[in-house]
Amino acid sequence: MRTVVTHYRDLARWDVKSFLLFSNIGADHVRLGTLLRKKQNQWNGTDDVPMLSLHFGGEFSQRESNQIKGQLFVADKGDIIPDQYSRALFTAEFPIYEIDTSVIHPVYLQLYLQSSAFKNLINSIVSGASGRKRVKPSDFESLFVRVPAMNIQEGIVNDWHKAQMEVHGLKKSASDLESSIDRFVLSELGIQLKEPQKNDGAFVVHFSDLERWGVDFNTINAKTARNIKGKYKSKKLFEITRATCGGKWGDEKPTKNSTVLKILRATNFDGINNINLSNIAERAIKTSEIPNFVLKKGDIIVEKSGGGEKTPVGRVAFIDLDIHYGYSNFLQKISIVEGVNPKFVYITLGTYHSVGFTKYLQMNTTGLRNLIMEDYWSVNIPIPPLLKQNEIVAKVEIIKKRIIDIQNQVIDKLQSAKADIEKAII
Known part of the structure; x- marks a missing residue:
């Protein structure tokens, strides 16, 4: 049991929590409201300024588009925004403050506000039920920081x-x-990688030489990517593939004819770490389809749909463990023939993606990139002993x-x- 004594005039509001929040204040603590001045520099709608979101844990993320309804406000360098941005846009729900730098160092304040102790304070003044939670600016400004x-x-x-x-x-x-x-x-x-060739202006190609309707598809760089040559005899990917199977997403709830299975997604691809087995989806897959569908040690899975604004589709992952998992409909399983090390194929395909070859083996649909599987199966892989x-x-x-x-x-x-x-x- 803890007793706290405070003067009536020092109560920030009528509840016990309000003065418990401020019970550990020392002589060098200052109310945030005296260190910060709210600013509202409205965006003019024309300047090219990235738009950010601030998450409850203190992390920033950039939004894909500035096409947001309502007023937008500009934060400048010196306000608390990530170092890589000189300016940033926020919606009205994110108050923007100028810092009194004569009293407190902006980076020190940023570190203080992101400390676990201060986050605990913030959590104690959160309002809102389940779902979206909020902190009132007036409550935030009433908190104290050590200066x-x-x-x-x-x-x-x-x-x-x-x-x-x-x-x-x-x-x-x-x-x-x-x-x-x-x-x-x-x-x-x-x-050997060739230097990317830029076509300044127009280029001419005979209709009979067009392999597919698409300008980028018919450039020299694209044709090089589809005709890779090395110092060893090459084989097409399909020639060293023993079996393949497309992914499935299944159903949310099982039936008498289905079984719940853990499903890998492209979000589980983890670069150098290969696969991150946290946050695995679970879906109901038809029981009769599982034997040919389930992943086995030595399988390669390829991202055939997805990618990103600056990342081509075609990332790969390798099944290095005995796991009874499936994989989503955006992925393709490849099992390699005997006599070829499947991890060697995985490493080679990963390099092809890293150096940009798969950029020329894809097509874009609305908001999504798709591997042209016909071309991907025909990619050359030099096969050493x-x-x-x-x-x-x-x-x-x-x-x-x-x-x-x-x-x-x-x-x-x-x-x-x-x-x-x-x-x-x-």
Whole structure:
């Protein structure tokens, strides 16, 4: 049982929670409302400014379109927005504040507002039932933050920037290693990348030479991607495929003729980490279809529909475990013939996607990219002797392990830095 004594004049509102929130306030704590000034710089509708959303956990995400009904407001550099943006748009539901930088360092304030202790305070003033939750600006402005001397704030910010620089260096090392995989695979297979050729203005092609109705499809770069050559004899993908099966989405609820099965989706593809087995969907699949449908160790799954605005479709994942899972209708399962290492094929197809070959093996529909499967099955794969395939796989696995080790270092560094910062500011 805890007793709290407060003057009536210091009550922010008529409830116990209001003064429990402020019971740990010290001499160096300042009310947010005195540090921030609300601004409403309305967007003129013409300037090219990215639109962001702020999520409850403190993360920002960019919206696909600025075509939002209602007024939009501009936040500038110096307001609390991600470093990579000089300006950003927000809807009226996100108040924008200017910071009194003579009293508090903007980055220090950002770190303070994203600390777990302050998030707990925010959670205690949330209003709204299940679904969308809100924080009243007046309640937010009534909260207190610790504001030490400016030199102490700057020291905390410098420590954070130092940690960020170390993390940036680690991420660059991981990125360089990831790029080295593609260079290594292409070099080992004797595949040479040509510099992208730009067509300035018009180009002429005979109607008889058109392979398909599409300008991009008939460029030199596209034809090169569909006729890959290396130092080993090549085989078409379909020639080394023992079996294949399209994915299924099934039904939400099972019947007497169906069985609930865990279903992998493209969202479970996890780059270097291959597959993330968290957040797995469960769907009811016809029991009679499961034997040929279920994934087996050594299978490759290809993203045949999806992609993104800047990412071509055609990502691949490898089933390295004995798992009784299915896969969604946006994916295609490929089982490789005996005598060819399936992980070698997976690595090669992954490199083709990374270097942009699959860009020329797709077509776009409304908001979706689709692999042209006829072309994908006909893609050339240089097939070295099995011993060489195994050697390539082993070396790529070593590089991937180094990347994963670095990724774990990044996680540890960020967690350690955040813990140190929170201890310093709270």
